[in-house]
Amino acid sequence: MRKPLVTALAGAFFVATAGVAAQAAQAEPARWSGCPMDEFCVYEGPHGSGRVATFRTGSFNLAHQGLHNGGRSAWNRTDHPWCWEDKPTQTFDPLQVVRFAKRLEDVGAELPIRAVHQWDNRHCRY
Structure with missing residues (x-):
C-alpha cells in the first residue's frame, strides 16, 4: 500500500x-526582442532586457522615447555605425561607436546610453 x-x-x-x-x-x-531589421535599438536593461526604443536616425535625448534613466544595452541592426553618449547631446564622442550588426551587452548603470545617432559628418564622426 x-x-x-x-x-x-x-x-x-x-x-x-x-x-x-x-x-x-x-x-x-525574451532578451533582444522588439528590434526590427534596419533599426538601432536601445534597451532599458542589460543584455537586451526591459523596454526598448527603436531608431532609424537617432535621438538626442532618450527620455523623449520613454527611457528616462537611459539605456544599458543596444543592438545595431543597420548597415551603418552609430554613436552613443551618456548625456543628452547633439555632438558625439567618436570613441563610443557601435559598429553595424553589433550589440552592446551592458554599458553599466553609471554611464547609461542617453543619446544615439547614426553616423554622419555633423553629429557622429569616427
Whole structure:
C-alpha cells in the first residue's frame, strides 16, 4: 500500500513543479526582442532586457522615447555605425561607436546610453 502512495505523491510533485517551472519560463521576457531589421535599438536593461526604443536616425535625448534613466544595452541592426553618449547631446564622442550588426551587452548603470545617432559628418564622426 505504501509504494503506490509514494509513487502517486512523487508524480503529483513532479506535475506541480513542472507547472511552476513552465510559468517561470513564460514570465521571463525574451532578451533582444522588439528590434526590427534596419533599426538601432536601445534597451532599458542589460543584455537586451526591459523596454526598448527603436531608431532609424537617432535621438538626442532618450527620455523623449520613454527611457528616462537611459539605456544599458543596444543592438545595431543597420548597415551603418552609430554613436552613443551618456548625456543628452547633439555632438558625439567618436570613441563610443557601435559598429553595424553589433550589440552592446551592458554599458553599466553609471554611464547609461542617453543619446544615439547614426553616423554622419555633423553629429557622429569616427
